[in-house]
Amino acid sequence: MKQFCSSHSIGRTHFYALVKQGRGPQIMKVGRRTLISEEAATEWRRSMQMAVSVCRDSCSLPQ
Numbered sequence: 800m801k802q803f804c805s806s807h808s809i810g811r812t813h814f815y816a817l818v819k820q821g822r823g824p825q826i827m828k829v830g831r832r833t834l835i836s837e838e839a840a841t842e843w844r845r846s847m848q849m850a851v852s853v854c855r856d857s858c859s860l861p862q
Contacts, residue, residue, distance in 0.1 A: 800826070800833040803840055822847075 824843035825845035827834045
């Protein structure tokens with residue numbers, strides 16, 4: 800989780816907020832550790848990009 804947050808430039812608080820909202824990556828709990836696989840990180844990036852694309856198409860945000 801620490802490496803994931805660092806490589807995606809997000810903080811722990813934001814990471815856990817995304818997870819709570821159901822918008823975070825798939826996580827694995829191993830003991831007390833929270834892990835995110837490379838595949839889960841890739842899928843999360845893909846879903847975030849899709850969400851931005853959909854919003855650009857349907858939201859009234861300046862482009």
